[in-house]
Amino acid sequence: MKIKELADIVSRDPRFTSGHRMCGGCATPIIVKSVLASTRKPVVVASATGCLEVASTIYPYTSWDVPWIHSAFENAASTISGVEAAYNALKRKGKLKGEIKFVAFGGDGGTYDIGLQALSGALERGHDFVYVCYDNEAYMNTGGQRSSATPFGASATTEPAGKVKPGKEAWRKDLVRICAAHDIPYVAQASVSNLVDLTDKAAKAFEAHGPAVVVVLSTCPTLWGTKPSMTIETARLAVDSCFWPLYEISEGLYKLSYRPAKKIPVAEFMRNQSRFKHLFMPGNEHVIGHIQRRVDEEWVKLLSLCGEKE
Amino acid sequence: MSGLEKKCKKKMVPLTGNYAIAAAMRQINPDVVAAYPITPQSAIVEQFARFVANGIVDTEMVRVESEHSAMSACIGASLSGARAMTATCSAGLALMWEMLGVASGLRCPIVMPVANRALSAPINIHCDHSDSMGARDFGWVQIYSESAQEAYENVFLALKLAEHPDVQLPVMVCEDGFITSHCVQNVELHDDAVMKRFVGERKPEHSLLDLKNPITVGAIELQDYFFETKRQQEEAMGHALKAYLKVGADLSRVTGSKYPYFDSYGLEGAEAVIVTMSSAAGTTKAVVDRLRHDGKKVGLLKLRLFRPFPYEQVRDALRKAKCVGVLERSFSFGAYAPLFSEVRNSLYEAGKKPKLQSYVFGLGGRDLLESDVEEAFKELLAGKTTGGMEYKGLR
Incomplete structure (x- = not known):
């Protein structure tokens, strides 16, 4: 899909409408609209508890003009499993006609952490659905507590930077490869900065026969401390520094989606964010150095998996 | 036929x-x-x-x-x-x-x-x-x-x-x-x-x-x-x-079966009544039969529907008894056991109330013996209530 076509669809698409109460500059509504724009088939949506759910369905209002369900935090994948099972049963019994696509949206807390078991179960069982993780790298709905997606060195409210601690002391979990280990047809990593790539991936995910997962970096101006106008640019720095590479694993085959013309230092991505502010104080240079080394190592590993030369 | x-x-x-x-x-x-x-x-x-x-x-x-x-x-x-x-x-x-x-x-x-x-x-x-x-x-x-x-x-x-x-x-x-x-x-x-x-x-x-x-x-x-x-x-x-x-x-x-809120077994004219649920009712029925045969006025209220709780009906069924024992398989730690609590609630509005006794039995699958039920009936017939929780089958 070309960006103009995407813009056209998004501007006319009533399935997820404005009027929701996501923060100014939040990347998640952009991600949701782009994902929905990537299929013309009818969709039923499930959301995990989180920013998207809380801000888009404050009773008696809803931003959703498609069937939408939220049941709890850790179970978007098992909830949509039940919806998909009902669809299969009712279709088999002749009570339902036509094709429906199923998509679940969860934040990183509801996916990497508390929802990982439900997701793993749904992937193993092979339900035909798409799971989109909008990853803003912490529990942003509740004020920025650390998750297993929070980057090393970031300050989170439950693992803050202090006099003796540099913020989060563990590397973030690799959700893409965890999902790929379930041997599902399609897994991809995408970013709000590259919307054409995101919609291509979402389209492939919808067309895959079986479960598909797309993990999307979702800038959080409110708790990353970035300007709302810098949402796309911040995510672009994550991609161009290879902190957040864009790639897919289709039928087990790794493919790099984008290679930065010039790989920028990861500090460029981190510099304007309040959650990394402490790392730019004197004495913390080694932490940034550590992050840079690890990002470089991961990038080399990924290139090799994708059959690309360094 | x-x-x-x-x-x-x-x-x-x-x-x-x-x-x-x-x-x-x-x-x-x-x-x-x-x-x-x-x-x-x-x-x-x-x-x-x-x-x-x-x-x-x-x-x-x-x-x-x-x-x-x-x-x-x-x-x-x-x-x-x-x-x-x-x-x-x-x-x-x-x-x-x-x-x-x-x-x-x-x-x-x-x-x-x-x-x-x-x-x-x-x-x-x-x-x-x-x-x-x-x-x-x-x-x-x-x-x-x-x-x-x-x-x-x-x-x-x-x-x-x-x-x-x-x-x-x-x-x-x-x-x-x-x-x-x-x-x-x-x-x-x-x-x-x-x-x-x-x-x-x-x-x-x-x-x-x-x-x-x-x-x-x-x-x-x-x-x-x-x-x-x-x-x-x-x-x-x-x-x-x-x-x-x-x-x-x-x-x-x-x-052809009936589905009341509870089964009344020998409740008519019973002075001592046991309220229980599930399989314990079978054991209790056997004891009721034997004691009734011996002329003892005992009966059983076997509750089927616990939620919603049929307060009025339970009250009407129990109000004429002299002494009611509630035999149940769980605690509500630090409070009256759950079934006893509801039976007690049911009777608050009854003018003349029976005496009440809470019995807990069979936790973790311990058998409820006929002798346990018989003992309970004897205590109830004698009007012996302790005001606290008593146990059947506890060592």
């Missing part, structure tokens, strides 16, 4: 409680079963899986990775207009805790057999009611079964009650773990076609799969709406109390 001939014509089959429940599920042929195995419930799921494997039912079976996901998937399926069922007990029910409240809050008519088993710790796989009693305030209707026959028929009762337009609430059908779930009893299975006709089709008012009328389910409600929604849920429980008898009467026409 004489009564005996009728009895002989009945299709009696030797079945465990679990297999009897699985037979009911086969006859219902739900759209979706999402379940996770746990002792002593497993045989329900295993037997149903055989029905699926052999094409006897055309249910979509979701073999989830946990009970939390079992209930989550049932909720998703139920809100998609499907008939959804699961089964569990003990730790599995505890793992579902969060989703139990969601199922009732989102008004999902899910039916869930529970093979009552003790909650950890210490870990124990045998029967008591700490699991379902712990879930008594989650907005589920709870029906308790004395026998495999009752468990079998209660599944149908539960289904039609859950789907009743005035109710739309999930229902648990409890049977005693091992005692009922694993004991082979003679069960009369009703005709497949008759039961199929009885359960009919589910006709949901709303469905997630209705693309023309998209709904938002599970929205956030804050100070401005939450209270009203929960009050509607409480109202539905009131409707369930009425609908229970109506659905029971309908089912009665098919099965």
